[in-house]
Amino acid sequence: MTSPTRGRVVMIVDNGVVGDSRVQKAARSAADLGWDVVLLGVLGGGSPQETWRIGDAQVRLLRVGRGLGRRPTEFQRSLRRPLAYPPGYQAGYRIQKIKARQAALRERWTALEVAGGRLREVSGKAVLTPLRALAKATSLWVRFRARELRRLKAARENPATPLTRLSIAAWQKLLGDRAWRRLDPGLWDYEIAFAPVIDALAPDIIHAHDFRMVGVGVRARMRARAVGRDTRLLWDAHEFVAGINGRPDNPRWLPGQVSYVAEYAPAADAVVTVSDTLADLLQETHGLASRPRVVLNAPAADPPEKDPSIPTPDLRALCGVGPGTPLLVYSGAVNPSRGVDVMVDALPQLPDAHIALVTLHPSVSVPAADALRERAVALGVADRVHLLPYVPHWQVAEFLAAADVGVVPILHNLNHELALITKFLEYAHARLPIVVSDVRTMAETTRATGQGEVFTAGDVDDYVRAVRAVLADPQRYRAAYDKPALLEAWTWEAQTRVLDESYVELMGGRKSGS
Numbered sequence: 001m002t003s004p005t006r007g008r009v010v011m012i013v014d015n016g017v018v019g020d021s022r023v024q025k026a027a028r029s030a031a032d033l034g035w036d037v038v039l040l041g042v043l044g045g046g047s048p049q050e051t052w053r054i055g056d057a058q059v060r061l062l063r064v065g066r067g068l069g070r071r072p073t074e075f076q077r078s079l080r081r082p083l084a085y086p087p088g089y090q091a092g093y094r095i096q097k098i099k100a101r102q103a104a105l106r107e108r109w110t111a112l113e114v115a116g117g118r119l120r121e122v123s124g125k126a127v128l129t130p131l132r133a134l135a136k137a138t139s140l141w142v143r144f145r146a147r148e149l150r151r152l153k154a155a156r157e158n159p160a161t162p163l164t165r166l167s168i169a170a171w172q173k174l175l176g177d178r179a180w181r182r183l184d185p186g187l188w189d190y191e192i193a194f195a196p197v198i199d200a201l202a203p204d205i206i207h208a209h210d211f212r213m214v215g216v217g218v219r220a221r222m223r224a225r226a227v228g229r230d231t232r233l234l235w236d237a238h239e240f241v242a243g244i245n246g247r248p249d250n251p252r253w254l255p256g257q258v259s260y261v262a263e264y265a266p267a268a269d270a271v272v273t274v275s276d277t278l279a280d281l282l283q284e285t286h287g288l289a290s291r292p293r294v295v296l297n298a299p300a301a302d303p304p305e306k307d308p309s310i311p312t313p314d315l316r317a318l319c320g321v322g323p324g325t326p327l328l329v330y331s332g333a334v335n336p337s338r339g340v341d342v343m344v345d346a347l348p349q350l351p352d353a354h355i356a357l358v359t360l361h362p363s364v365s366v367p368a369a370d371a372l373r374e375r376a377v378a379l380g381v382a383d384r385v386h387l388l389p390y391v392p393h394w395q396v397a398e399f400l401a402a403a404d405v406g407v408v409p410i411l412h413n414l415n416h417e418l419a420l421i422t423k424f425l426e427y428a429h430a431r432l433p434i435v436v437s438d439v440r441t442m443a444e445t446t447r448a449t450g451q452g453e454v455f456t457a458g459d460v461d462d463y464v465r466a467v468r469a470v471l472a473d474p475q476r477y478r479a480a481y482d483k484p485a486l487l488e489a490w491t492w493e494a495q496t497r498v499l500d501e502s503y504v505e506l507m508g509g510r511k512s513g514s
Helices: 021-032 090-115 118-157 162-178 187-201 212-226 253-267 276-286 315-319 341-345 367-379 393-400 414-418 422-429 440-449 460-472 474-482 492-508
Strands: 008-012 036-042 051-054 057-062 205-209 232-237 270-273 327-331 354-360 385-389 405-408 434-437 452-455
Touching (some): 008 021, 008 187, 021 205, 021 492, 036 187, 162 253, 232 492, 270 276, 270 492, 315 327, 315 354, 327 393, 341 354, 341 460, 405 460, 434 440, 452 460, 460 474
Parallel strands (some): 008 205, 327 354, 354 385
Antiparallel strands (some): 051 057
């Protein structure tokens, strides 16, 4: 292995690293090629440790405070509802306190009734009656103020509320691309945590993964140059930020991220991204001087983590089906935007087929997956739906290869249109015929290569048509993988060469002696 003397690369990412295969592969591969790699991530509740190594790359997780990321509904009052309680615990405390007072008065009232003595009861109740009336009035007031707080919270979280839309538009008009400072000041939390560590590492290249890190990287490069170091910045755009689903409880969040990326993306020295379609869109949107290079989320042909002593599970055995049973597989997370329900809904029309949903972590209940199981029960096909745990990433292609068809049923969403997602490439390496919804990039690729069939997203009948076509002549579609260089171009090893070339060009553009 080459001694790490080519330059120091500090990678930064806004997650705990463990679940991000692209980040892990990039760090290991760069270190294998002789770069001195330090990967900085975020320490979270699920992080097993704060430091470890991925190959020769060092990983450090940083504690990121969340104080600035709190929503206004959590701490700010508003003139929209001036009589509402302040956000926080006060409303709940006041309600419980008045309930306790009323309970105490009921206790005293009941005690008078059971104690005996008419005169004592009458006189005692005469004293308690105004106190009870006061407690009732106080209860009405307290509940009114708590209700006003709930209404205020709902109004602030409703993107259709005129005042919410007006405030977002006003900050966008007033500050332009700097509007994120008001719409989502929580982005500063990452700067506060990462900045001193990056500066101490004195990187030659900062590799900023995904959108939250681009601003952190730009500012770190600026500080480096202020002290005479010609640090370069590579932005790795994993997705198109304007195509992300916003947060239903915070309408300011997505406009904040969009303005943040718009401010900092053009300042990157180089950009890489996950598909040609997204490369074109990023260049157009941000006015980039050159088109981003493409680094696919491709599986490794020869994963360095592979342990021959750990056998790959048998997919068909886990499903309890033999080689003659049509088996359709979906691998990856399950949520409403993934469109996996079409696979369950189609089973009554595919009476011989089974589906394997490789979507669960062991011993973890996933509500969306549980909903699919309930759907299968209602349709009377539960015995043909198999929910299976993930396998290590180096086993995925071999594990999936036992199926007959790989399915990508995702629904239309801007980011879904832009990439060859990881499961698509994993199916290809498993040499599976693919049935994919008509999301742009994957549909165009499937039609061009002939490796599968395209169906209308969410359309059960069209999905059934596509599946039947593939099952009728699977070898026709598998033959696509015999084309020279197709699968080789879809390996992580090929992407590593692109990444290394980007680093070399950045280092070549540095000032001498820096």
